[in-house]
Amino acid sequence: MRIGRRRGALGLTCVPLLAYLRPTPRLPLLHSSLRLAFYRLSVGLTFVPLLASVGLALLVAATVLPGRVDAQAPVALTYYYPVGASGPLNKLMTEMVNDFNSTHPGIRVEPVFAGNYVQTMAKAMTAVLGGTPPDVAVLDTPELFSLLDRDAVIPLDDFIAQSGGKTWLDDFYQALLLNAQTGGHVYSIPWQRSTPIFYYNRDMFSKAGLDPSRAPKNWTELVEYAQKLTIRDAGGAVTQWGVEAPVADTSPWVFQGFLIEAGAPFFDPNGKWVRFNSPEAVHALQFILDLQNKYQVHPPGPTGAAFWSQVPQDFIQEKVAMIYSTTGNMTFIRTNAKFDWNAGFMPADKQYGAPTGGGSFYIFNRTSAARQAAAWTFIHWMTEPQQAARWSIGTGYVPIRKTELSAPAFKDYLRQVPQALTATLQLRVAGEQMTIHDVDEIGLLLVTAIQAAQTGRLTPQAALDQAQRNATAILARYQ
The missing domain is CATH 3.40.190.10 (Periplasmic binding protein-like II)
Known part of the structure; x- marks a missing residue:
């Protein structure tokens, strides 16, 4: 299961939550x-x-x-x-x-x-x-x-x-x-640990003339495969998407894989700083947008929290040929898929990589x-x-x-x-998942930046610059 910030009722003991909305030193x-x-x-x-x-x-x-x-x-x-x-x-x-x-x-x-x-x-x-x-x-x-x-x-x-x-x-x-x-x-001692991996429909690969024995190796091949696997009807409506990646969920977990692959050093192992707006990070976010807008092989986004659980559902319902999802969803896919499927590494950019x-x-x-x-x-x-x-x-x-x-x-x-x-x-x-002070609050800043870029409200550079400014302000107390 991914690092998963899942949804649901809080189930807290009786404490006045509103009293905690304002931080104190x-x-x-x-x-x-x-x-x-x-x-x-x-x-x-x-x-x-x-x-x-x-x-x-x-x-x-x-x-x-x-x-x-x-x-x-x-x-x-x-x-x-x-x-x-x-x-x-x-x-x-x-x-x-x-x-x-x-x-x-x-x-x-x-x-x-x-x-x-x-x-x-x-x-x-x-x-x-x-x-x-x-x-x-x-x-x-x-x-x-x-x-x-x-x-x-x-x-x-x-x-x-x-x-x-x-x-x-x-x-x-x-x-x-x-x-x-x-x-x-x-x-801490590891227990239920995971990484995002790349699931693909082998039957769809065969029909598209692709080698069903392997996943795309890199981002270039990912685009090529996704273009061949995206199917439209006579009216131009998509009936089968090439790829889905839940990068705008309530956690930036999967997107961190793209950052690692792009070679972006995006946080301090000592927990005191982040670097969301490096050229490598902007490049990674631009690639996500290109899948969606330039190549039109990825569904429009974002759809927020529901997107995480929707992606494996789309896969088993054969609405999409390739997905990024947690290894924790393998049992679900194995149990419910009615087709031949396989799994591979997340495709590389400068390097292979995935967050734990x-x-x-x-x-x-x-x-x-x-x-x-x-x-x-x-x-x-x-x-x-x-x-x-x-x-x-x-x-x-x-x-x-x-x-x-x-x-x-x-x-x-x-x-x-x-x-x-x-x-x-x-x-x-695999690389280290972002582990910093106030990690939830700062992770949400990165999600907000991705969503702002996906909707076209901000450019990737402007969105990540904004996230960087806000994160730096939050982390100032730990310097």
Whole structure:
């Protein structure tokens, strides 16, 4: 699933949201997260680390180590997970949590299905402000600086060291760790991660005289393929589009792939600046407009939030031959497409590239050492290769660990769905998703710029200049 800022009811605890619409120097991050949520609403590791206190160590050992008889109540962990109250992800996550609980009698994980990523982040920040943070949560990975600005999460270095250190961490794909760390510390562990990939209809390729065994390699080929695949009736109306890319959704996630491919350095890894109006960025946005206006192979845009979910629907309904979408939609496409399809890398410009996306595990601050140790036990168990493979197979998210590919269940899955390997291979050329202070608010500025250019209200240069000015003003407080 993409970095996905999904839509829906906020589901926040009772707090006066209007009070948070104006930032203050003390709580700029929390206010940014809640302001964005309000805006969108209106529109088994068995090792236990040694602890200083012997009594506390005995308590943790009794509650965390599998197979121990627990004379006391188990450690109860509150676990925020970004999904609604029903659906296949909810069902699978519930099954996995139940399996963990049944094999770890000293720990009781209580999942809270908190809505989409934006809603879950807002709920977590509200809980932090109220002094009752969750123990562990899967949150949108680019929220790293937002969480650190509120001192909400802890570094995981000590737990990692006790779990095998660099050897253990190196089993995770490096691209998925880029926005998990800052200042020499690791703050999150990858979980449901994704990249945008390029889906195409092999049957349509064959009919158009194109090689169905591969996707277009670069932007030039993309235009050529899309022109051959766009079909119009006698009156000139399009009956089949060549390509669709949801670049003007409520997140600029897919557009970041075009920026990476164009060689545009568009944000500071330390989270303090963005560069939206570089020549490379203007070139990337102009290419999107050319697909739409010059070559007329892409539907008119933007259509906003609905566009993200509409794109895979258009693909399975054979309204479009090629789409950019998350690897998290692969299960949906595999289940519903009535035609032969395949997946490839996002076509290159100066280089191949795609942003990573999705959520990672965080452990929260201001909870006891015993609870944090129990939270790590849960994370370690969930990210074991066999459990991670179970999640990837059931959802379409990319494998997070190299050894996951060797899990028997995942080998069987690849034999049935060889397209699932595409996103994993693309991780070799993937770039970091924009991870900065006030990432939601600044991401919305970029979306607004793309939409202004798509509607013709502003030129690409003017639209990106405006986004740059506004982003620089927001980030000034962090300089």
